[in-house]
Amino acid sequence: MVKEAKLNQGFIPTVEAVYKLIQEFNKLPGIGPKSAQRLTYYLLRAPEEQARLLAEARLSLKQETRLCPICFNVTDSDPCLICGSDQRDRSKICVVEQPQDILALEHTRIYNGLYHVLHGAISPTEGVGVSDVRIKELMNRLQSSSVDEVILATNPNLEGEQTAMYLNKLILPLGIRVTRLARGLPFGTELEYADDVTLTRAIEGRQEF
Numbered sequence: 293m294v295k296e297a298k299l300n301q302g303f304i305p306t307v308e309a310v311y312k313l314i315q316e317f318n319k320l321p322g323i324g325p326k327s328a329q330r331l332t333y334y335l336l337r338a339p340e341e342q343a344r345l346l347a348e349a350r351l352s353l354k355q356e357t358r359l360c361p362i363c364f365n366v367t368d369s370d371p372c373l374i375c376g377s378d379q380r381d382r383s384k385i386c387v388v389e390q391p392q393d394i395l396a397l398e399h400t401r402i403y404n405g406l407y408h409v410l411h412g413a414i415s416p417t418e419g420v421g422v423s424d425v426r427i428k429e430l431m432n433r434l435q436s437s438s439v440d441e442v443i444l445a446t447n448p449n450l451e452g453e454q455t456a457m458y459l460n461k462l463i464l465p466l467g468i469r470v471t472r473l474a475r476g477l478p479f480g481t482e483l484e485y486a487d488d489v490t491l492t493r494a495i496e497g498r499q500e501f
């Protein structure tokens with residue numbers, strides 16, 4: 293609603309189709325009214341083929357992807373390539389909030405273990421409880437595998453810290469080592485936006501929780 297109000301104060305296109313697409317782009321994370329307008333007018337000028345490819349890519353994004361039944365990463369294979377690989381260190385699980393965090397960590401090439409995607413973080417203020425993220429699935433995994441270290445790589449912000457503390461309490465009684473990424477990551481940021489050097493240092497410098 294706030295976003296729409298902002299849009300209305302700015303440029304108001306007379307063509308409804310244009311206005312609709314601007315509104316849709318404006319709903320995307322990181323896209324403000326100005327960028328939404330720019331993208332819409334870009335597509336208006338772009339060759340038909342390009343617009344078609346974009347629409348098709350968007351459709352297959354949902355149709356051809358699913359969540360890995362083990363780690364809940366986005367995948368098109370069952371299990372995902374990481375869970376199915378015999379090159380990965382199966383004694384470590386790195387717990388992240390979102391699938392894109394895996395991309396950031398994989399980009400550093402420093403970590404060779406497995407992952408677990410929570411799909412969120414506990415946030416009482418936003419009504420996100422323990423059962424709204426994949427914590428139960430993580431605990432089931434830990435109980436039925438030979439993992440000896442869980443690396444808590446939730447975001448270095450309030451929700452991420454709360455989630456890490458909660459997980460630490462749950463996991464410690466299992467006799468599994470729990471570590472947290474080093475403090476090099478600035479508080480309040482999100483993992484997916486951290487640069488490779490900072491992330492590499494954070495993984496290498498991880499400490500007992």
Ligand SMILES: [Zn+2]
Nearest residue numbers: 360363372375
């Ligand atoms: Zn997986």
